[in-house]
Amino acid sequence: MQGVGAETTGMEGRTTTIIRTVGDVIDARAITTVFQPIVRLDSWNHRRHEVVGYEALTRGPAGTPWEEPLRLFAAAAEAGRLAELDWVCRAGAYRAAIDAGLPVGLTLFVNAEPAALGAPCPPDLAPTILDAQLRLRVVTEMTERAIADDPAALLTAAEACRGSGWGVALDDVGAEPASLSVMPFVHPDVVKLDRHLTQQPGGAYAARVVNAVVAYAERTGAAVLAEGIETEQHLAGALGLGATLGQGWLFDRPGPLPPDVAERRCSLSVPLVAPPAPTGGRTPYEIVAARRPTAEATKRMLLPLSHYLETKAQDPAEPPMLLASFQEGAHFTRATARRYSAIAETAALVAVLGTELPSAPAPGVRGTAFAGNDPLRGEWNVIVVGPHFAGALVARDLADTGPQERRRFTYALTYDRDLVLDAARALLHWIVPT
Template identity: 30%
Template sequence: MLTIPYSVLLRVVLEVKGRKNNTFQSYDENMMEDNECGLTEHLRQRESACKGDMMSADAVKTVPINCTQYAQRIRDLEAKLKNEKHARHRAETLAETGLQELRESQKRLALLQIVTEGANRSSDVSASLKLALSEICEQMGWAFGCAYLVERSGLEAVGCDIWYARDPQKLAPMIELSRKAHFSVGESIPGLALSARAPVIINHPSANPKLLRFSAARQCGLVAACAFPIWTGEEIAAVIEFSSFDTIGKAPETINLIQQIGTQLGRVIERERSRQILLREALHDPLTGLANRLQFSRKGEQAFAALRRDRKGLAVIAIDLDGFKAINDCHGHAAGDAVLVQIARSLQCVSADWQSALKITGKAVELLPARIGGDEFVIMIRGDVGQEDLAAFATLIHDRLRTSHGACDAVHMALGTSIGIAQIGTGHVEFEQLLRDADLAMYQGKADGGGQAVFFTVQLGNDVRESRQLLAELQQAPELNQLILYYQPIVDVACPSRIIGFEALVRWDHPVRGLLEPGAFIPVAEAGGVIGSIGGWVLEEAICCLRRFQEELPEELQPVISVNIAAAQFLDAGFENKVIQLLRDNCVHQSALTLEVTESVALVDPARTARVLNRLRKSGVRTSLDDFGTGYSSLSYLKNLPFDTIKIDRSFIQALANTGCRSIVRAILDIADSMNLKVVAEGIETTQQCETVRLMGVEMGQGYLFGRPMPERMAIELLTGGQIPDASLRYG
């Protein structure tokens, strides 16, 4: 007898039923209660009658069974059930994994969104970094996060005191060593990220000299750390570092998330850098890096508002470079810019030195150097300092800037300084007044010859304002034909009736003040920067006068005219060409013109002076060194400068009674003789002076004894009145 387990036979029946309905369902009790199949009920009845779990095939008369067919069918069904169960389990596992990944992805997106929104809301790098550190630590379960800004060189990560700790007390040793630490490339975790230029993750680090905080990390229970670079373009701008009590996984999703956060932080840093650049450009001089006028005025207004009731503790020093325009004109703006940069550095250094010196004496001051114009610098001084301290500071500035010189094409350039000093007083109602007063004092120092420091006073202010009014009128004088040339004779001291030539001296026919001599307005012109245009007018008018002399006088009566050349003219790049062209345009012989240059002008740039003088002399123009003995009087320079004549300054002639002055005059004559130069003595006013210089060997003289400066018509009358120029002593 073939026996079949009841449960198997039941499954066969149910399978047949399931196929009939084209469905495959679970074998539950609802299906068993279906009365459509009589066999099902019959089997249930037979089951209770059978012993055990087996029944006789004869007992089931209504079910014909093919053993081979149903055995295979049973095996197929069991395999299918097994596969279905496995598939269902795998689907459930995949679904659970997918849900978990979805939840993690949502968390990552939420974290990224929080940091991104925070970064977009704020331009404050510190706030954005703090937010990112706290959110990342909380999300990842990391214990500690710290940010480091990278120096522009890219060689060092510097702690900026931006950090987050989930347990600050427990992590105190690590916090203290990290928040303001400096790490070089390859040093500690941040330095390793800087070196690798990529994320770095280290679990269970061993003692390593490069891991500088290893002991502190172990003391705090930290077993893992990671660091991520923050990029701005191709540059690493910062590094964020994290530490954990547990190992840190190297899942790509985590690394990618932190890098995306780093991208957002990099944009914040880039925005802040751009803002700082714009702010710096707005408040700093782009050439020298010093504060500009805007920042200086703002800081000054703040300092003025913070003054005590006694109105003390604030001063301004104004500094102007003497002769800078001439250097700019001579060598170009590149050389001028180089000089300005060097001057700015010198001012910063001398300010720091003076500040340190005062600190030793117990005086605390704050200094703000600034460049507020082309060659105009200012320094604001906050602190209780007296006039003596300020005078000492001005002396330091003079000394330091005197040695500050630039080089352009191997050309030496020397500079002087005019300094004005103004201290706060009861009459000042705003900072700009204090700045204006310092500027007025500086202007007065420049008008007085430069190279000195002047303190502002009320009277000085009135005088300078008057000078500035005069300057405004002087600028219009050439156009209004108010300038006139006068001519002072230069004679043979052995025979004063012999006129050798004339020196052209400018006068200003002022509509209100009358005829003004050079001393009344030339310093104003020099200080105001218009001496170049005035000098240009004088040169052109003198050459025109020579043309008229040639037209009106016979050749034997035609004199030489000497013209003083200002530094602004002489150092102009095209000066010699202008002189030669003016002579050609007026058909005047070059030898009829002598150009007088002072020592201070000649020695601004000795090499260039030599080139210009040589070219002029080759064209036939004569040259003279004016006021010899009052400037540098350096033989090493003089022997290389091609002059024809030396003019002894009037101060030595006026003091000939002094043994020392006579010795100086003799020395000058010896120098001239050794260099084959002619000599003119200026300022001869008495016959005794004339006789003295004649006996000493002086050939030519000039002064009131021989004639005061006179208009052109009077000079012609003097020449035609029988005074014949001496051809053998022709001036120049």
């Protein structure tokens, strides 16, 4: 294509760059950041509102095919440079906020791809990233689709953000039913309701989302933020959904930060909730058995308990996650594969672990192989987590010889949601990118 001259603001200031490809955009750091305010909904009165923060939104060079962010990120992904672009956009947002004097009392919301957070930071951007960690209060936004793409990266990214003293938001909640089961694993400080819920808050589906989000917020103290508030009617819908924060055209359209942003203050900052305790490399059995009594049973006795939990994973209205470890890959039989593949048609995530398992042992099922000396090889775990239901069967092999159905295990069965989530988080850390 013919090159387009674009005056852009990169990390080093305003320059004029000829843009011919998406690579030129990335190389020149040729992105612009605009900001949309996030407000306290209970402060809205006669078109006045209290701003608690801003969401940073990326724009590509004006007049190019990559001006719109969706096209820009799609082209970068096709070129194999998505992670670098993600770093460029985040650094650009941080630099613009720092240069404008955004006070630490106001929270900056910045979108990120979890996989990109695990990629090395380009050296030229490192000073800006460090400056942001020292001078800004940031909440990093992630979407629920990452749990199926790369659950280990999503959990690692969330932990890294908290390690920097920053918060995490789960974006577009309600856009897909699977996002409701993802919430407790991301453990977001802010739950962002998808704009379609805000603008069409009635109906059974919205009610399911509201119940799950309110239950999560009640347990953790997380804030609920409604996106897409464009009218007074949308504002009423957001309040009806239980949102305390909001953003949308009713309050302001995206643009530069206000000239007086450095002097602005808010009476209540966006809350950051206590993170889940680290699993410390423990297995699901070790986590549950430390807090619940164990019993002894044969495989034949435990199979009905396992099958019962699997049936609880078959809920298309509120899709849960099903995580299971089978010791040996051979224990994931054809019959089991058929059951799990059927569950995967509606579940948020179905993942299985065992020795010599392929990455896709059945249609829709994510597989992870571990080594013969891995601690998980001695365990049989079946864990189901949905928006409201949570259950786990954890068992340790007593190393019997003889017929399979007579093999003995020590086991525990729990429906304590917090304990089940701890066990599930531990198992998710074994699931590696395909």
